[in-house]
Amino acid sequence: MFEAHKKIINTEKIAYWIFLVLGVMNVGFVLMICVYLLIAGTPAIVKVGPIDFLFGTTWASTAAQPKFGILPFILTSIYGTIGAIVIGLPLGFFSAVYLAKMASRKVKAVIEPMVDLLAGIPSVVYGFIGMLVLVPGIRALFGLPDGSGLLAAIIVLAIMILPSIIKVSITAIEAVPEEYTLGSLALGANKVETIFRVVVPAARSGISAAVVLGVGRAIGEAMAVMMVAGNAANMPDSLFQSVRFLTTAVASEMSYSSGLQREALFSIALVLFAFIMVINGILNMLLKKGIKR
DSSP states (O other): OHHHHHHHHHHHHHHHHHHHHHHHHHHHHHHHHHHHHHHHHHHHHHHHOHHHHHHOOOEETTSSSOEEOOHHHHHHHHHHHHHHHHHHHHHHHHHHHIIIIISOHHHHHHHHHHHHHHHHSOHHHHHHHIIIIIHHHHHHHHTOSOOOSHHHHHHHHHHHHHHHHHHHHHHHHHTSOHHHHHHHHHTTOOHHHHIIIIIHHHTHHHHHHHHHHHHHHHHHOOHHHHHHSBOOOOOOOSTTSOBOOHHHHHHHHGGGOOHHHHHHHHHHHHHHHHHHHHHHHHHHHHHHHHHHO
16 A cells, blocks of 8 residues: 555645646746847847837838838738727627537537537638638728728638637537526526627636636638738738738748848837737736626
8 A cells, every 4th residue: 555655745846846847848838938038139230229129111122222110011910900809709609609508419519519620720721712802802802902901801811710719618608507506597598698798707717717728829820811811011000901911021021121120020029029918918817807897
């Protein structure tokens, strides 16, 4: 019996050290990325000037007199992310509520695998379908010379974030104890009132995590956005303007860049990294305050 107890203790120690090492490695990878981006991205910001780089409205990296203003990319990323969340969050949330609490077993058995399939589709496939279906549709519907633009990118991003929001929200809603539902129904509340006044507030932390994941996916997407947004360094003055996101700015020029242009692309990556960290920090802070209330 003593030997068996000793084996259990040894196993627990081994597991403890394995998880500790893996956790430290994850933190180390993040720190390495931070340090590398700071080292590689700072020189261009210093050479161009922080104000001209962050608030300049012209990006002409290959011109005789190059300009490296990334304000159009920053605004496009902000508008695109907000638009995708405005469209994708309600669709994903209500779909998750329906699948978790209202759908029959047969319906759920059909729809859930389709949601999983959406999550597994590569980004380039979303972009390809957007080029063949969405962009011509926008061009025909609004009578435009070209359907590529911010609106097409927002729609594609909204579709791409749906699987993350739906799956995580379903998991959070289904994790709420059944006693909450039974107690609410016993007090006279109907099914809809029980779902939205009892179950959803109890699952708020998980749903908040789904929102954060959706925002991260929308901000970090590059390939699909590049294929439908037009990939032109314009200010996002309208939904139909051909635009370029922070991610696509790096992806589209990195292969042939050199010198200051290459350093500026690393600076864009640094700005993107900081942008994601700030957005996630703000969301986590706001969502935690909401949960405490």
